[in-house]
Amino acid sequence: MSPPAQAGLIAALREIVGADRCLAREAELVAWECDGLTLHGSRPSAVVLPRDKHEVARVVRACRRFATPFVARGAGTGLSGGAIALDGGVVIECAKLDRILTVDVENRLAVVQPGVVNAALSAAVRPYGLFYAPDPSSQLACTIGGNVAENSGGPHTLKYGTTAHHVLALELVLPDGELLRLGSPTGFAPGVDLVGAVVGSEGTLGVVVEATVRLTPIPEATETLLAIFPDVVSACRAVGAVITSGLVPAAMEIVDRRTIAAVEASVYAAGLPLDAGAVLLVELDGPAEALPGQVERIRALCAAEGARVERARDEAERERFWRARKGAFGAMGRIAPDLYVHDAVVPRAKLPEVLERVGEICDRRGLRLANVFHAGDGNLHPNISFDRRDPDELARVLAAGREILEACVAAGGVISGEHGIGTEKRDYMCLVFAEDDLDAQRRLRAAFDPDGVCNPGKVLPTPRFCAEANPKARGYDRVPL
């Protein structure tokens, strides 16, 4: 953008939100240059902090007048570069849209602005015996708007589903600046389900300015088990046995040997045996009478795979068990300055073979790998510790990343479970989609955003990239007439 156009844009934005809520000086913009994926960065031309949906709509219209793209951003905890502004775009920071507008206990729903922090919503409705079920690991910081954009999951996705299962209605500022309501608080919406299309679209169809979400009764009782296995393969087999038995735990999380070592060497130390091959954390919730029987069944299924099983006797012990899982990312920070948190999904039954392959890929390249993962969902998080200042190591990390995704796809999986595509995996979309499939997604996106101003450069690769990169993609049937 030319300097006069840039000045005109900033003036227009300041007129809408006031000078104190429109940041445009270089020093002010630094914090918005990247998100949780620190590898990718891009400086926005401005950051605005609107206070209501009408300000959002006016900001979007101003951006259009100056032919400038925009991106909505919550807490910036996303791990795929989805919340950075490419091409000198404007960041619409939703931090000040942080009000819970309605809590409707009888109909079990809440209406919130997008900047409400995930854990704050659960805290606010706890007095009514309710909670907001999706619980991404970043839930103390991340916001509902970001959760909607990424269709966030979390450890309890196994029983409760992802964000998509908990969003009843949305209000959206479309890329043309109009407000649009989608869905219905009743959970039944006639016509084409645009809520389903918007949840998980990574901010590419518009800016969510209000979300009506389902609240869930807090389960009467919870039991947390920690099963210590000789190796990760037997832990995976136990997960399969639990699922096949018909039990539906709230969470089943595996932490591997290398992660245990990192956690035990850190402030998160949970007293795990360092010689364990893997630990499996199982959480059960539901009516108090039902849990003792389920605990015994889980215990037996894990023991059959060679595990020793501990049961949390109180809340303190439950927190200690979870520390092994939740402290993993923090603990990894001791190993190397940078951490690449990967995210992919494979059919549950394929977990052992894919984990072995991931280990082999990293070993071959001399990379430090540790695995923590949502085993019940088949959602892997191979974490690679590295130092980005070492260009050779960085290159090996990126090459291993691609190979890991290829291995997951070859096993019938997909390239993202909960972290999104963003800029990170845009060019890997061709691993799972053929050019025609991507075109269908492009057409839907263009129906909302014909001029490509709403978080451009994310999710979908540029046309023809895939055809060149991967001419065969998946073997789709072409139909002769």
Add this chain to the structure above:
Amino acid sequence: MSPPAQAGLIAALREIVGADRCLAREAELVAWECDGLTLHGSRPSAVVLPRDKHEVARVVRACRRFATPFVARGAGTGLSGGAIALDGGVVIECAKLDRILTVDVENRLAVVQPGVVNAALSAAVRPYGLFYAPDPSSQLACTIGGNVAENSGGPHTLKYGTTAHHVLALELVLPDGELLRLGSPTGFAPGVDLVGAVVGSEGTLGVVVEATVRLTPIPEATETLLAIFPDVVSACRAVGAVITSGLVPAAMEIVDRRTIAAVEASVYAAGLPLDAGAVLLVELDGPAEALPGQVERIRALCAAEGARVERARDEAERERFWRARKGAFGAMGRIAPDLYVHDAVVPRAKLPEVLERVGEICDRRGLRLANVFHAGDGNLHPNISFDRRDPDELARVLAAGREILEACVAAGGVISGEHGIGTEKRDYMCLVFAEDDLDAQRRLRAAFDPDGVCNPGKVLPTPRFCAEANPKARGYDRVPL
């Protein structure tokens, strides 16, 4: 279509599927003139019965060559006219696409063709301890393809959700004849969620030729309660009390006094007291140890609203209880030759006042109303018995229908819960959507079907219809810049 063009189309279709699977004689077409909504009818130019997805794709391409619209059809049990071919279109009857392709027990999923009957899928996976959860009342006849099109619910939607919650992936023939795969068997699909957009789109975005659906473990135990209330308002209050208590029954169904009378006078007689104001059927399922406590809590909550509660002691008694609910539509056939089964959703807390208003609307017009409904979901089914040969009564039925929908929308509800919009409610979409909202849905549809050949004339009213019919619609915010 001119007779020569028509002959050319039929010849092309016969070349694809063979003469015996292409019906075009007047006498053969009668059965496809209407669906479960017998009020609306339209004769197709042909009915084809493809045997595989490639035949479907070739049929779609042939239709395009002859500029003829097409509509996919399952068992035709839909209640909103969604499966009839308008404008002399071709019906693609999916009855012969009835194979279960894969049952993957370990990953709890099945891959099926669209013509698989809903109940047949559950029967096929029962030996593995699994079932397919969505259970529309027509489940002995209706097909998975139709369920996907309508996002079908059923009595157990309260706990298990609608079809959208159980579809992992789809394969679709697009309106241009190309095959497209959407979603992923893992349940995690990167990019824009087109599965969510297709489920519930009533066959307007393409023809589903394969569905990958989630299977659910059969619950260990089931309890069925029948609570007999002095009036329908106290039954509704009990439903609210159960929900607020944090219990999540599998089903909560209310049958009103007039429905009881019809059922008891029919072959479905379930031994219900004729002086009951309403009965509430509550089904609980889950771990065996958990149910006795829940049964007692439900009993107490119902008793507090004046109910007498019976508990099914065996499977025969459970079936008797359900007969009151499931026999309702059949029993109504004794009262008058025609039955208009309405479908709308209101916030649960508004049930008593809306039911009263619905009763008043029908009484004022001298119409015979009976209510059976998914009370836990707020999903009403006011049923009006009538004789369509009486034009005056028919006019009153249609006028009451519109007024009922208006009352539901005024109470914060929507115009369809599970039966869809189809032709029936197309022109009522403006009750809930403003012209801009409908435009967003039209844009999405055009992204799939730019030429409007895929089940045209359904779901969305023609542009400007709404503006003329209801210039104010809902009070959407218009944003001044």
